[in-house]
Amino acid sequence: MQGSFELQLPGVLDSLGRLCAFAYQAALESGLNEHTAWEIELAVDEAATNIIQHAYSPTRPGDVRLVCVREGSRFSVVLYDRGLPFDPDTIPAPDLTSSIDTREAGGLGIYLMGRMMDEVRFDYNPDTGENELRMMKYVGTKLPSDVRVVPVQGRIDATAAPALAAIVHETAETGGKRILLDLSGVTFLSSSGLRILLMLARELKSTGGELRLCSMQPAVAEVFALTGFTQIFTIHRTRDEALAALAALE
Amino acid sequence: MELIHKAYNRVDVIALSGRLAADTKAELEAKIDEIFDMGRHRIVLDLEKLEYISSPGLRVLIEARKRAREWKLSDLDRGDVRIVHLPQRIREVFDLTGFTPLFQIYDDLVDAVASY
Incomplete structure (x- = not known):
């Protein structure tokens, strides 16, 4: 199954709902089931939220470009932006276990992207000056348990x-x-x-x-x-x- | 996201529907602030019609519960944010992020309100 979907919007919170809905729809139209489409939507949501809130700012605006492609068993999502480059190593590991009084909710966005997708990769392309966040989901390749x-x-x-x-x-x-x-x-x-x-x-x-x-x-x-x-x-x-x-x- | 707030005698119930994400969380934050500002700290969040949550939404829930618990009449009677009706997809995110044990979660609204 093949298919390519692309959407470019200003990197502001008002764009978030449309980016999410677009990713969900692209996944469905590429033949993925609703649950997988939701996983992709959530990964795109977390990624786009990071770009909008951290790569860009009101004094440093720019666009977010979302490209979704299905090639065979692979569904890939790429988000491009021209904001501050992002280094995932600076994000603390999420706290998933401590009690309510000491629980910190940091790092959950990156963590959820990793849980929703099979591969997540952050790159900076010096030729285009764009940050490229690639996320892959492999569909239909889950092996039978035996x-x-x-x-x-x-x-x-x-x-x-x-x-x-x-x-x-x-x-x-x-x-x-x-x-x-x-x-x-x-x-x-x-x-x-x-x-x-x-x-x-x-x-x-x-x-x-x-x-x-x-x-x-x-x-x-x-x-x-x-x-x-x-x-x-x-x-x-x-x-x-x-x-x-x-x-x-x- | 849509939000319906009902103030009972001792407890405030907020029913959420739609998406709770970075672009929609401000309304819930403002409502919770408003309830705290009235000196009320016993909240039940009804998530039956909530279709979607992402990490900024989770952060609102955790901060709300932390702030509610700061209000304390006695060890047995302190503020809280409790949850009723956790839809499957929201529960998946709760389970993945270790949120499930952080909240008292009920299946029935009457039980949730009566728990205070």
């Missing part, structure tokens, strides 16, 4: 097979029914290694689970191709593709 990724390193052969089996068994026992083996670190796969993979795949299948593989180096992929095992396993080119496919199952 999916686990197990990275495997080195050689998979008779010597390494018991250790690999132990890791997979342990992962399955702690609720990982669907296991993705990331083979990007595997340099060699022997016939004993293939046998253990096949055995683990059968075991998981028998309990309603699944073993998938991803990120094979060429030498390993060749072994699979030569033995015809590519037909038996679900193999993904990259970990991202594998996770997207697993997420899409639910």
Whole structure:
């Protein structure tokens, strides 16, 4: 899903309601659900409030530009301003636990932005003279709770097979029914290694689970191709593709 | 944001609706100041119709409760800001920011008013 939305308004409190409503609407029109749209609205609200109250002042006015873009599973929000640069490190960590008499409500805006969004980044662009606040939300990539990724390193052969089996068994026992083996670190796969993979795949299948593989180096992929095992396993080119496919199952 | 204030014998109830954010909080701050200035310090905030809150709104609530508690007739009878009807989204923000244990929160307006 694609889509881009842009709004530029004076950096004053009177603009805040419109910036928030615009972000909420952009999220909905990009296919996000109401709860996610509210999270985005709240992050934009906190960000815009900071810009309006701290980057700008009545003697130092300027605009706020809001750009919302959906690209695939990523919804990104960027706020641009030309006010005082902001350094998030100067903001104290929020106090979330002390009693009412000593509770301070500082730092909550930045904290909420981080909780609402998956990534928050403050930059200053010297070429344009603008502060750029980027916030990302990844949608639809939440993994089902029974999916686990197990990275495997080195050689998979008779010597390494018991250790690999132990890791997979342990992962399955702690609720990982669907296991993705990331083979990007595997340099060699022997016939004993293939046998253990096949055995683990059968075991998981028998309990309603699944073993998938991803990120094979060429030498390993060749072994699979030569033995015809590519037909038996679900193999993904990259970990991202594998996770997207697993997420899409639910 | 809309605000409806009802003064009962001992307790002031403020019902909020809409958005409580940086651009709308001044009205609530002014109302709370007005109540304190009358020498009254037992407040119930009815949030049933409040759709949205951001951190400046949270700050108003915490400051109001702190100031109300400064007024004290005895250990058992002191000022307070209590809350009735916490909608789901407001509760999410309360939970994330550690506000939930900071306030006495009621499900019923009569209970909230009678708690004073």
